[in-house]
Amino acid sequence: MATIHPKLSDELSQTVVSSTKSVKIKIKRSNPNVNSEQKFDDFVVPIEKWTTVLDVLLDVKSHLDHSVGVRYSCRQASCGSCGMKINGKPGLACFTKISELDSDTVTVEPMDNYPVVRDLAVNMDRMINNHKKVMPYVIREDSEIDAESGIREFLQSPENVEKYIQFSSCIKCGLCNSACPTMAMDKTFVGPQALAQAYRYIADDRDKGKNKRLKVIDESHGIWRCHFAGSCSQVCPKGVDPAMGIQLLRGYLLGIRD
Amino acid sequence: MMVLRESIIMKIHYGTALGALFLTVIHIMMRLTQDFHESLEYENVIANYESVGYAILLELLLILISVHGFNGLRVILLEMNQGPTYEKLVTIGCLAGMAALIAYGSRTIIMTNMGML
Numbered sequence: 019m020a021t022i023h024p025k026l027s028d029e030l031s032q033t034v035v036s037s038t039k040s041v042k043i044k045i046k047r048s049n050p051n052v053n054s055e056q057k058f059d060d061f062v063v064p065i066e067k068w069t070t071v072l073d074v075l076l077d078v079k080s081h082l083d084h085s086v087g088v089r090y091s092c093r094q095a096s097c098g099s100c101g102m103k104i105n106g107k108p109g110l111a112c113f114t115k116i117s118e119l120d121s122d123t124v125t126v127e128p129m130d131n132y133p134v135v136r137d138l139a140v141n142m143d144r145m146i147n148n149h150k151k152v153m154p155y156v157i158r159e160d161s162e163i164d165a166e167s168g169i170r171e172f173l174q175s176p177e178n179v180e181k182y183i184q185f186s187s188c189i190k191c192g193l194c195n196s197a198c199p200t201m202a203m204d205k206t207f208v209g210p211q212a213l214a215q216a217y218r219y220i221a222d223d224r225d226k227g228k229n230k231r232l233k234v235i236d237e238s239h240g241i242w243r244c245h246f247a248g249s250c251s252q253v254c255p256k257g258v259d260p261a262m263g264i265q266l267l268r269g270y271l272l273g274i275r276d
Numbered sequence: 277m278m279v280l281r282e283s284i285i286m287k288i289h290y291g292t293a294l295g296a297l298f299l300t301v302i303h304i305m306m307r308l309t310q311d312f313h314e315s316l317e318y319e320n321v322i323a324n325y326e327s328v329g330y331a332i333l334l335e336l337l338l339i340l341i342s343v344h345g346f347n348g349l350r351v352i353l354l355e356m357n358q359g360p361t362y363e364k365l366v367t368i369g370c371l372a373g374m375a376a377l378i379a380y381g382s383r384t385i386i387m388t389n390m391g392m393l
Binding site: 200203204205206236237238239240241242243271272 | 281282283286287290351354355356358363
């Protein structure tokens with residue numbers, strides 16, 4: 019049975035409620051450190067038209083069940099902390115409004131392809147390690163700080179920036195890896211997030227680490243295992259297109275791009 | 277054991293697919309030189325094998341399809357499971373399967389071409 023929010027229950031009817039609407043939220047609960055049990059807990063929470071899934075979860079935590087495990091921080095789709103499966107599709111809880119889900123019941127589950135820490139919080143070590151593996155920084159011998167001439171700039175034309183700028187919007191939320199069917203099958207696949215970041219730095223004309231990065235991704239569980247399902251690009255909340263980045267990277271490895 | 281980089285293997289994979297497609301088109305177009313059912317009659321099939329040019333085409337087709345197919349199988353098996361021993365076994369198994377299929381197919385083509393079958 020669903021736990022009803024106090025603002026919606028009869029005994030507290032004196033509470034001022036501006037909303038006449040409510041939503042039932044089903045939260046997948048589990049704690050692998052204690053046991054293997056998995057269940058859904060239902061809660062009914064009042065909503066406004068601007069209420070996000072994260073607002074509902076925080077309302078549940080504040081008024082109905084403090085023990086719900088959820089990771090969040092910025093609440094404005096910048097930090098990438100609150101990734102989860104919302105009505106079966108990976109999304110950011112803070113960036114998904116209840117009103118746009120067009121459903122009286124919202125089901126939230128932890129992201130697929132990550133081990134669960136507790137309830138909706140997952141362990142993102144695999145993604146972070148793969149991200150580090152592709153060396154996500156500009157590699158070059160010289161520096162912008164020069165002992166003789168002081169500080170100088172590595173200038174870049176707007177056309178060159180255009181080649182990679184969308185990929186630099188990645189907030190490492192991990193939704194792309196969660197949506198990727200190859201990630202589900204191949205536990206050692208490098209993943210769309212890391213591959214998109216490899217492209218971001220290879221396409222940057224200030225960077226000189228192209229060969230190093232291509233060597234990292236050109237292995238049996240690297241770039242070639244992508245089936246171009248495109249689900250990574252579909253779920254990205256920042257409009258990054260990792261599937262396209264992967265195809266562009268393949269161009270470098272096949273010798274059809276410089 | 278010499279290990280090829282995955283990009284080289286995939287270039288071979290794509291190349292063999294294109295090559296096999298091209299040769300298959302020629303192979304199918306050769307059926308159009310006579311009625312289709314006639315082209316599949318025993319004597320005509322044997323006549324194809326006995327022509328040196330056609331035997332070379334069949335041999336090339338056999339090699340291209342074997343290389344492409346067994347590499348495809350290797351990729352599928354690598355996705356199903358991971359681990360150094362498993363991956364080594366899959367690679368060796370697929371190479372052995374490919375070599376065995378090419379050897380058996382070549383034997384058939386050569387023996388038929390020489391009139392031994």
